[in-house]
Amino acid sequence: MASCCRGAPTTNSHVPRGFFLKQTYRLFASEAHKQPQSRPGAGLMGRISSFLVGAGITALGTQFYIYQELSLGNKMILEKQKELEQRIAKLEK
Numbered sequence: 776m777a778s779c780c781r782g783a784p785t786t787n788s789h790v791p792r793g794f795f796l797k798q799t800y801r802l803f804a805s806e807a808h809k810q811p812q813s814r815p816g817a818g819l820m821g822r823i824s825s826f827l828v829g830a831g832i833t834a835l836g837t838q839f840y841i842y843q844e845l846s847l848g849n850k851m852i853l854e855k856q857k858e859l860e861q862r863i864a865k866l867e868k
Contacts (some may be wrong), residue, residue, distance in 0.1 A: 816823070
């Protein structure tokens with residue numbers, strides 16, 4: 776076996792230059808003349824259900840974020856209330 780210029784072994788049967796390129800071109804040229812098949816996209820119900828799933832996930836995430844903000848805000852208000860009560864108790868003494 777002889778080796779090609781890139782080091783790959785070749786056999787005695789020689790493939791003509793550009794053979795695979797021509798075959799590929801013929802394949803794509805024959806596909807280009809065919810009528811494109813219309814594939815149905817997502818139907819109305821599929822789009823509505825996708826929207827509802829997205830809206831539901833967003834609502835759950837927002838609810839969690841709002842709950843955290845409310846609980847943190849309540850803790851801060853309670854701490855300030857305790858500080859004020861302590862200051863008033865010192866003033867009354």
